[in-house]
Amino acid sequence: MSIINAYNLSKSYRIHEKQEGVKNTIKDFFNRKYTYKDAVINLNMTIEKGEIIGLLGENGAGKTTTLKMLSGILYPTYGKVIVLNYTPTQRKKEFLKKIAFVMGNKSEINWDLPAVDTFRYQKLVYQVPNELYNKNINLLAEMLNVKHLLNIQLRRLSLGERMKMELINSFLYSPEIVFLDEPTIGLDLNSQIAIRKFLRQYREERKTTIIITSHYMDDIEETCDRVILLSKGRKIFDGSISEVSRLYSTNKVLQLVFDKAVNPLEFAKYGEIIEFKDNTLKLIIRKEQYKSIVTELIGQNRNITDISITNVPFKNIVNQIMAEGRIS
Ligand SMILES: Nc1ncnc2c1ncn2[C@@H]1O[C@H](COP(=O)(O)OP(=O)(O)O)[C@@H](O)[C@H]1O
Ligand SMILES: [Mg+2]
Structure with missing residues (x-):
């Protein structure tokens, strides 16, 4: 039930547009100008x-x-x-x-x-x-x-x-x-x-x-x-x-741990960087690219000491949906 x-x-707020100065304040009083703010639309x-x-x-x-x-x-x-x-x-x-x-x-x-x-x-x-x-x-x-x-x-x-x-x-x-x-x-x-x-x-x-x-x-x-x-x-x-x-199960988080300082931006081409601290980098990548990315990184001898893969955190998924403005 x-x-x-x-x-x-829907809710549209009426906002009184104020102009500066005493003269305008008096003028405003007799001739109020309003704008509208659509706060909620067809929910x-x-x-x-x-x-x-x-x-x-x-x-x-x-x-x-x-x-x-x-x-x-x-x-x-x-x-x-x-x-x-x-x-x-x-x-x-x-x-x-x-x-x-x-x-x-x-x-x-x-x-x-x-x-x-x-x-x-x-x-x-x-x-x-x-x-x-x-x-x-x-x-x-x-x-x-x-x-x-x-x-x-x-x-x-x-x-x-x-x-x-x-x-x-x-x-x-x-x-x-x-x-x-x-x-x-x-x-x-x-x-x-x-x-x-x-x-x-x-x-x-x-x-x-x-x-x-x-x-x-x-x-x-x-x-x-x-x-x-x-x-x-x-x-x-x-x-x-x-x-x-499920919508975002096509993505995964790739975590790389380095044994020395690196410039995280060098890895931006593989996916979206969501965190970088203590020589640990977290990137959102497409699931099917995991193998090729890891093979490439190992081949390049990037001083990586650990590689792991986890699910995308809820927070990032929500941010992504908002960024894309997905319509349900
Ligand atoms: N009393 C009000 N008068 C004019 N605009 C308002 C008023 N309350 C909220 N708004 C505007 O309406 C929009 C939605 O506000 P609100 O519902 O408080 O958002 P949220 O809670 O998601 O942060 C915002 O742009 C806000 O500035
Ligand atoms: Mg609020």
């Missing part, structure tokens, strides 16, 4: 219950705008979206109780209070019955390993711990859909890993639908079932993580 359906969903997508979707794209691709339209914070300029059989912008109480929106760069929680006070307030707002509240707080705090921190003023906690509290605050009323906008931004690696693990585990238990945007490809690769790629407001790819890899 699809729980999110978007049809030609069609369907999301099933229980899916974890990664929404990817460069800065300004339209990810946050999409999440805001799905949650009803923003009106679409064109097109339509139905979420759990509701029109999000109507912001009906029953609808709001079924969704949660977490922004990694904007805290919803008062840092002067301990987390537990905020949770009690949230419980009132969302009318969570005692039993469910206690069960959820216990489960969530346990999963995120912050049980011992619930009574400590939030500003005394680390960034990662605060984000975990933010997540508990949003999950404690058992929403059916959770929108996470850059939830791990700026967090230390351990917190990132803990949050990824939490999201997957929680989804297994509750079948919650999760839509996540992130700059960190590891977040997406390890957490999501499916990725939707946006570029300049348009959807350019929609498919499973394994499909992404």
